[in-house]
Amino acid sequence: MNPIAEAPPKSFSVKPKLDAEGEPLGELLEVSMGPHHPSTHGVFRMDVVLDGEEVVKLKPVFGYLHRNHEKIAEGISYLSTMPYTDRLDYFCSMTNNWAYALTIEKLAGLAVPERAEYIRVIMAELTRLQNHTCLIGFFAQDMGALGTPMMYAFREREKILDLFESVSGARMMCNYMRFGGVRVDVNDAWLAKAKKVTDEYGKFLDEFDAFLTANEILLARTQGVGVLTGDLAVNAAITGPMLRAAGVNYDLRKVDKYGIYGRFDFKVPVGAHGDIYDRYMVRVLEMRESIKILQQALRDIPAGPFMDPKAKLRGFRPKPGEVYGRVEGPKGELGFYVISDGSPNPYRYRVRPPSFINLTILEDMCLGHKISDAVVILGSVDIVLGEVDR
Amino acid sequence: METLEQIKARLEQALPAAKLDILPNECPAGDRSLLVAPSAGFAVARFLRDDPQLKLDYCSNVTGIDWPPATTKTKVKKKVVVEGVEKEVEETIETQRPGCLEVVYHLYSMALKHGPVVLRMRTQNREDQTHLPSLTPLWRGAEFQEREIYDLYGVLFDGHPDLRRILMWDEFTGFPMRRDYVAPDDFEYEPTPHDKVLELAKKHYPPEVAP
Numbered sequence: 001m002n003p004i005a006e007a008p009p010k011s012f013s014v015k016p017k018l019d020a021e022g023e024p025l026g027e028l029l030e031v032s033m034g035p036h037h038p039s040t041h042g043v044f045r046m047d048v049v050l051d052g053e054e055v056v057k058l059k060p061v062f063g064y065l066h067r068n069h070e071k072i073a074e075g076i077s078y079l080s081t082m083p084y085t086d087r088l089d090y091f092c093s094m095t096n097n098w099a100y101a102l103t104i105e106k107l108a109g110l111a112v113p114e115r116a117e118y119i120r121v122i123m124a125e126l127t128r129l130q131n132h133t134c135l136i137g138f139f140a141q142d143m144g145a146l147g148t149p150m151m152y153a154f155r156e157r158e159k160i161l162d163l164f165e166s167v168s169g170a171r172m173m174c175n176y177m178r179f180g181g182v183r184v185d186v187n188d189a190w191l192a193k194a195k196k197v198t199d200e201y202g203k204f205l206d207e208f209d210a211f212l213t214a215n216e217i218l219l220a221r222t223q224g225v226g227v228l229t230g231d232l233a234v235n236a237a238i239t240g241p242m243l244r245a246a247g248v249n250y251d252l253r254k255v256d257k258y259g260i261y262g263r264f265d266f267k268v269p270v271g272a273h274g275d276i277y278d279r280y281m282v283r284v285l286e287m288r289e290s291i292k293i294l295q296q297a298l299r300d301i302p303a304g305p306f307m308d309p310k311a312k313l314r315g316f317r318p319k320p321g322e323v324y325g326r327v328e329g330p331k332g333e334l335g336f337y338v339i340s341d342g343s344p345n346p347y348r349y350r351v352r353p354p355s356f357i358n359l360t361i362l363e364d365m366c367l368g369h370k371i372s373d374a375v376v377i378l379g380s381v382d383i384v385l386g387e388v389d390r
Numbered sequence: 391m392e393t394l395e396q397i398k399a400r401l402e403q404a405l406p407a408a409k410l411d412i413l414p415n416e417c418p419a420g421d422r423s424l425l426v427a428p429s430a431g432f433a434v435a436r437f438l439r440d441d442p443q444l445k446l447d448y449c450s451n452v453t454g455i456d457w458p459p460a461t462t463k464t465k466v467k468k469k470v471v472v473e474g475v476e477k478e479v480e481e482t483i484e485t486q487r488p489g490c491l492e493v494v495y496h497l498y499s500m501a502l503k504h505g506p507v508v509l510r511m512r513t514q515n516r517e518d519q520t521h522l523p524s525l526t527p528l529w530r531g532a533e534f535q536e537r538e539i540y541d542l543y544g545v546l547f548d549g550h551p552d553l554r555r556i557l558m559w560d561e562f563t564g565f566p567m568r569r570d571y572v573a574p575d576d577f578e579y580e581p582t583p584h585d586k587v588l589e590l591a592k593k594h595y596p597p598e599v600a601p
Contacts, residue, residue, distance in 0.1 A: 062557065063555075063558060063559065068542075068567070070567065106420070234501075235529060236531045236533075237448060250500045321417025321418075322417060322420050324508075333450060335450065335496075352450065357534060359534070360530055360531060360533050360534050389557060
């Protein structure tokens with residue numbers, strides 16, 4: 001029996017605090033935070049009930065960006081969905097592409113050439129670097145460090161986006177992966193540039209670390225705030241850095257070893273307290289591990305084809321069947337579940353969006369904290385509304 | 391991890407009343423799934439979660455699927471004796487598939503790092519008998535995903551703590567992910583004062599004259 005799961009949700013009927021004589025001390029105040037609030041990272045709304053400044057109830061409201069991505073995909077061919085996946089989590093289009101390509105390759109039984117696997121790992125780890133860097137920038141902004149850390153983060157992100165642009169033609173909406181490989185090959189000049197960016201990234205992280213990690217305000221605002229226990233995190237299907245900050249060692253790069261992740265030497269950082277500071281620290285350490293993976297991949301990348309010659313781009317019709325594929329995205333487990341009925345369109349196409357599911361326990365983390373902490377807690381969840389609302 | 395047959399055998403031993411079927415998957419890389427009758431769904435799920443050999447503590451993905459009623463035609467070759475000579479005749483058999491809504495759970499174990507076990511439940515029909523037991527009391531991770539399935543497909547999850555629309559707005563009617571859903575021309579049409587004014591203004595228009 002799992003006591004966490006079978007307890008009823010906490011905040012269905014809330015009442016203000018009482019004084020010694022049993023009279024209410026004040027009234028509850030209901031605040032609708034968002035969807036046009038700068039700290040909600042997009043069009044996200046929280047219905048918050050406050051007792052003084054303390055959060056006693058919080059219900060996330062979303063759907064403002066809902067365009068029924070899954071229905072659209074049922075009406076178009078398999079390949080036409082690829083550019084739509086860019087728009088799910090628009091910070092990490094390369095990882096989204098990979099997750100979708102991986103699923104369809106599993107469905108159709110396509111092989112991926114060695115060089116393409118390496119390119120995919122390089123792209124995914126560059127994506128992880130820029131996603132975590134930006135998140136820390138936003139997150140510092142949520143705590144009141146207006147502008148400066150974010151500008152440093154965006155300066156570094158731009159270097160990575162330049163790399164993406166030069167290979168795929170787009171900074172953010174890359175549409176780069178194909179079933180059975182990648183769309184275009186990378187050349188030696190690009191690889192040299194990527195190596196330079198990777199080698200310099202460590203220096204930037206040291207600088208970022210020195211400015212932020214021991215900062216007194218950051219420590220005061222994050223340590224012991226928004227604690228998430230490991231048991232609850234597992235039960236609520238939390239994935240990614242949030243889960244690992246809660247002390248659960250579960251990284252799909254190690255568990256599933258999809259692609260060629262089995263070949264690289266890297267560690268999985270795990271937190272101990274599950275508070276915001278651990279989530280921040282896990283991300284910083286994960287970036288350092290990403291740099292290690294990138295250096296190994298850039299060193300070992302072989303020559304060869306970048307696309308399976310047997311893969312069909314036009315008239316692609318996988319055999320009937322169903323498959324669930326998942327990768328470790330920067331925000332958590334990104335999964336695609338596809339059912340094929342033998343026609344050119346999928347019968348059912350489902351996205352398992354990590355940041356949507358990570359919001360399940362937002363209320364549990366915020367209860368009892370001040371409203372200004374709720375903003376920081378939301379920042380540490382790392383959501384992108386393109387993916388939450390789909 | 392055990393094979394699906396072993397899991398099924400152990401489940402049948404522990405819960406003799408539960409009706410279980412293993413559904414094949416034509417895709418070789420995909421996983422086969424376990425179809426459970428809704429009445430036993432919760433007990434089966436609890437067994438899968440708490441069993442020490444399986445420990446499926448992580449409910450990764452919950453999907454809704456709509457299966458409208460359909461007829462499938464299969465051709466069968468039959469031997470018929472015509473005037474003393476044996477002949478092979480092709481015969482088509484039409485089978486009616488009743489419509490249903492289906493919910494699929496992908497269960498993994500974080501403690502033992504294995505999985506998935508794919509669990510499916512089907513409603514009786516698509517119109518009025520769309521109840522299924524909610525597995526949110528077992529896995530909090532299913533909370534928002536079950537709400538989403540209710541929102542987009544209309545499956546009513548019994549025992550869900552907070553079953554409301556999640557992506558569509560509260561006043562919305564209909565279930566947009568169903569295969570037969572037809573989108574209206576204008577989702578957000580609201581009558582405005584202009585409608586009234588236009589109606590009044592029509593009185594002043596010159597009468598239509600036939601050319």
